[in-house]
Amino acid sequence: MNVQAASDSLVEQCRTLARRAKLASRSLASASGAAKDRWLRGAAEAIRAGADAILEANARDVEAAPGFGLNAAAVDRLRLDVKRIGQIAASLEEVAALPDPVGEVIEAYRRPNGLEVSRIRVPLGVIFMMYESRPNVTADAASLCVKSGNAAILRGGKEARHTNLALHAILADQLDAAGLPRDAVQYVGMADREAVGLLLGMPECIDLAIPRGGESLIRRVVAEAKMPVLKHYQGNCHVYVDASADVTMASAIVVNAKAQRPGVCNAAETLLVHRAIAPRFLPEVARELTDVGVELRGDAASRAIVPAMKAATAADWDTEYLDLILAVAVVDDLDAAIEHIARHGSGHTEAIVTSDLAAARRFVAEVDSSAVLVNASTRFHDGGQLGLGAEIGISTDKFHARGPCGLRELTTSKWIVFGDGHIRG
Amino acid sequence: MNVQAASDSLVEQCRTLARRAKLASRSLASASGAAKDRWLRGAAEAIRAGADAILEANARDVEAAPGFGLNAAAVDRLRLDVKRIGQIAASLEEVAALPDPVGEVIEAYRRPNGLEVSRIRVPLGVIFMMYESRPNVTADAASLCVKSGNAAILRGGKEARHTNLALHAILADQLDAAGLPRDAVQYVGMADREAVGLLLGMPECIDLAIPRGGESLIRRVVAEAKMPVLKHYQGNCHVYVDASADVTMASAIVVNAKAQRPGVCNAAETLLVHRAIAPRFLPEVARELTDVGVELRGDAASRAIVPAMKAATAADWDTEYLDLILAVAVVDDLDAAIEHIARHGSGHTEAIVTSDLAAARRFVAEVDSSAVLVNASTRFHDGGQLGLGAEIGISTDKFHARGPCGLRELTTSKWIVFGDGHIRG
Numbered sequence: 001m002n003v004q005a006a007s008d009s010l011v012e013q014c015r016t017l018a019r020r021a022k023l024a025s026r027s028l029a030s031a032s033g034a035a036k037d038r039w040l041r042g043a044a045e046a047i048r049a050g051a052d053a054i055l056e057a058n059a060r061d062v063e064a065a066p067g068f069g070l071n072a073a074a075v076d077r078l079r080l081d082v083k084r085i086g087q088i089a090a091s092l093e094e095v096a097a098l099p100d101p102v103g104e105v106i107e108a109y110r111r112p113n114g115l116e117v118s119r120i121r122v123p124l125g126v127i128f129m130m131y132e133s134r135p136n137v138t139a140d141a142a143s144l145c146v147k148s149g150n151a152a153i154l155r156g157g158k159e160a161r162h163t164n165l166a167l168h169a170i171l172a173d174q175l176d177a178a179g180l181p182r183d184a185v186q187y188v189g190m191a192d193r194e195a196v197g198l199l200l201g202m203p204e205c206i207d208l209a210i211p212r213g214g215e216s217l218i219r220r221v222v223a224e225a226k227m228p229v230l231k232h233y234q235g236n237c238h239v240y241v242d243a244s245a246d247v248t249m250a251s252a253i254v255v256n257a258k259a260q261r262p263g264v265c266n267a268a269e270t271l272l273v274h275r276a277i278a279p280r281f282l283p284e285v286a287r288e289l290t291d292v293g294v295e296l297r298g299d300a301a302s303r304a305i306v307p308a309m310k311a312a313t314a315a316d317w318d319t320e321y322l323d324l325i326l327a328v329a330v331v332d333d334l335d336a337a338i339e340h341i342a343r344h345g346s347g348h349t350e351a352i353v354t355s356d357l358a359a360a361r362r363f364v365a366e367v368d369s370s371a372v373l374v375n376a377s378t379r380f381h382d383g384g385q386l387g388l389g390a391e392i393g394i395s396t397d398k399f400h401a402r403g404p405c406g407l408r409e410l411t412t413s414k415w416i417v418f419g420d421g422h423i424r425g
Numbered sequence: 426m427n428v429q430a431a432s433d434s435l436v437e438q439c440r441t442l443a444r445r446a447k448l449a450s451r452s453l454a455s456a457s458g459a460a461k462d463r464w465l466r467g468a469a470e471a472i473r474a475g476a477d478a479i480l481e482a483n484a485r486d487v488e489a490a491p492g493f494g495l496n497a498a499a500v501d502r503l504r505l506d507v508k509r510i511g512q513i514a515a516s517l518e519e520v521a522a523l524p525d526p527v528g529e530v531i532e533a534y535r536r537p538n539g540l541e542v543s544r545i546r547v548p549l550g551v552i553f554m555m556y557e558s559r560p561n562v563t564a565d566a567a568s569l570c571v572k573s574g575n576a577a578i579l580r581g582g583k584e585a586r587h588t589n590l591a592l593h594a595i596l597a598d599q600l601d602a603a604g605l606p607r608d609a610v611q612y613v614g615m616a617d618r619e620a621v622g623l624l625l626g627m628p629e630c631i632d633l634a635i636p637r638g639g640e641s642l643i644r645r646v647v648a649e650a651k652m653p654v655l656k657h658y659q660g661n662c663h664v665y666v667d668a669s670a671d672v673t674m675a676s677a678i679v680v681n682a683k684a685q686r687p688g689v690c691n692a693a694e695t696l697l698v699h700r701a702i703a704p705r706f707l708p709e710v711a712r713e714l715t716d717v718g719v720e721l722r723g724d725a726a727s728r729a730i731v732p733a734m735k736a737a738t739a740a741d742w743d744t745e746y747l748d749l750i751l752a753v754a755v756v757d758d759l760d761a762a763i764e765h766i767a768r769h770g771s772g773h774t775e776a777i778v779t780s781d782l783a784a785a786r787r788f789v790a791e792v793d794s795s796a797v798l799v800n801a802s803t804r805f806h807d808g809g810q811l812g813l814g815a816e817i818g819i820s821t822d823k824f825h826a827r828g829p830c831g832l833r834e835l836t837t838s839k840w841i842v843f844g845d846g847h848i849r850g
Binding site for chain 1: 844
């Protein structure tokens with residue numbers, strides 16, 4: 001993003017917005033948990049009470065949607081009704097019920113010289129969240145950022161602009177009501193696409209960028225951001241069915257991992273099957289998958305067993321279908337499965353189905369993904385399912401947060417040292 | 426860095442080196458603590474036994490040093506003798522004595538549905554370390570990376586090239602001897618400066634870049650790196666002397682923070698003094714600082730009390746002197762001190778000297794630095810002093826590691842989930 005290319009007034013608007021967020025973050029960092037929860041509960045009430053205004057704004061977005069080229073599924077994701085508004089409000093109350101991560105003593109000890117050292121959890125500062133059509137993200141992201149003591153800068157898709165602005169107005173009013181700084185949640189309302197690039201170039205004010213959406217959005221943000229980015233590009237997730245697997249369990253896990261919700265990042269995209277179990281396992285799992293509408297694309301060895309499969313091409317091993325399609329390969333052994341995952345995986349989620357302890361231990365140790373599961377569906381790699389309460393996304397990065405990112409992952413730590421006049425000798 | 430600008434053969438060399446590191450990191454990740462410690466102890470022995478060869482290589486570097494424009498202090502940092510070689514070896518043994526961070530169970534619990542969830546500590550992968558003249562960093566960085574299960578790619582300054590290569594040869598030979606992959610520690614021996622830029626553009630093989638040296642090196646690395654960078658730009662550290670401070674304690678802390686070792690990042694650069702204590706405190710601390718050779722640069726209020734001070738300019742508040750110079754300002758109250766630090770600090774280390782509990786608590790809560798000290802010298806912000814055993818650097822970033830970075834900060838986590846055929850409903 002070339003700052004010179006944007007108009008002076010847009011640069012100034014973005015700078016003001018970012019500086020206000022930074023200032024708000026300073027007072028938010030020491031806000032009490034009670035005040036933050038008061039805001040969350042107040043906002044939930046106000047969203048329910050303001051349903052008519054939100055629905056009116058949403059109707060404008062839905063009406064304009066065809067003009068943005070949205071298909072029927074995308075319009076459905078955009079559309080709110082009273083039930084969905086109730087869900088948005090309920091999510092805020094769920095976040096209110098979670099423990100406040102700020103101030104947690106991560107560790108504390110006394111050094112031999114009497115210095116008292118502790119490491120405590122503190123907010124990151126300002127989080128810039130970019131996301132696509134679903135308007136509920138406006139409330140979800142704001143709630144997680146503020147609960148973890150961070151100011152939020154939100155930028156939703158232009159196709160949901162009126163809905164997002166209506167939700168944001170309520171969230172901001174309720175910050176006032178709760179005695180928290182109104183600038184703790186700001187919405188980037190400027191229509192200009194350049195605003196995002198400008199904000200991504202302000203690391204002095206923004207501590208973290210979180211893009212939520214398609215891979216192209218994420219790649220653009222990573223390319224432009226001068227601050228850290230919390231992200232995953234893809235979830236090219238694998239299920240490996242070991243020689244010793246229980247065939248019934250393995251089928252149930254593969255069907256669940258692929259078909260329970262195929263459009264999400266923790267759905268399985270490739271099935272790897274140990275050569276020894278393939279003749280027994282593949283016909284059964286192929287039948288079950290086909291019954292629920294999954295298209296199979298197999299390598300030569302798989303197709304020798306299940307000839308009805310389409311032939312996989314080289315590209316299939318690297319594709320995140322996000323659809324009812326599954327690539328299938330027969331592997332010689334555990335080593336070959338681990339090697340396939342190392343070569344083609346996206347480091348998101350991998351599962352092994354096995355009854356062999358040694359195989360389970362090696363898979364867990366050697367597969368370098370953010371979550372590795374044994375005898376469980378990849379679909380469990382999720383903040384709610386793993387007990388984090390809520391998640392702002394899943395990180396496949398190794399630096400800072402890896403895996404599901406809840407409130408704790410939106411914080412950092414600070415070292416605190418108490419002495420009695422200690423000086424170094 | 427434009428890859429097209431570098432020669433094809435250099436690109437290929439860098440790619441090969443980075444890929445070898447990645448491969449080595451995979452087997453190093455599951456290497457036993459015993460094997461890693463065997464390597465560290467073997468390398469210590471071999472460095473002592475190989476002192477003659479190291480000194481010979483070092484003599485070549487020292488001879489060539491004036492040609493690189495090194496001044497006497499820099500040549501001294503470059504020069505090794507038998508004692509310094511002994512210290513390098515001893516550091517390796519100290520790292521061997523530290524606990525292995527890999528495999529630590531960070532948390533583990535059972536979900537209501539019976540899923541067993543754990544988060545364990547795993548290596549980052551491949552670490553690219555760039556550093557300037559001191560050759561001991563070659564051994565220190567290699568030891569911390571390998572002990573934490575990471576492969577290391579090392580690039581020291583050209584002025585220490587022969588010494589670094591001699592040390593590296595010993596470290597690599599000892600990897601063989603300990604049964605660890607030789608490529609776990611590689612030295613970027615290519616003279617081409619472009620090699621660094623090429624490696625910084627290989628995030629698929631390198632997980633973390635650590636520049637250690639002057640701010641210009643660090644800014645170059647941050648600008649070019651496509652992977653995360655562990656760093657601090659500056660240590661513009663403050664000591665704030667509160668109204669309630671014990672004057673004798675405060676003087677001792679300020680003198681220690683400024684003068685005990687002025688050239689390091691945790692030395693104090695600015696002294697802030699509460700208006701109420703300034704008339705009593707400033708003359709005493711000015712005398713003590715002047716006695717040890719510190720030049721003072723004060724604001725108008727300070728110079729009204731100690732007229733011998735030079736006048737500070739606006740630039741002084743933002744300068745990391747790394748020298749026997751201290752900026753001095755009188756502030757109206759604690760709020761003004763916190764505001765000054767927010768505006769001018771580098772987020773590295775700040776200390777308060779006070780006997781007032783409320784002031785200590787507010788300073789600790791509101792100063793947003795990686796380490797905040799109460800009644801102790803800023804010089805304690807150091808991995809060794811805080812009990813981390815050894816440190817590879819200090820991070821002022823908020824994302825991932827903040828403060829002193831030891832073995833633990835060179836790791837990430839992995840989520841492990843055990844089920845009994847769990848699928849999502």
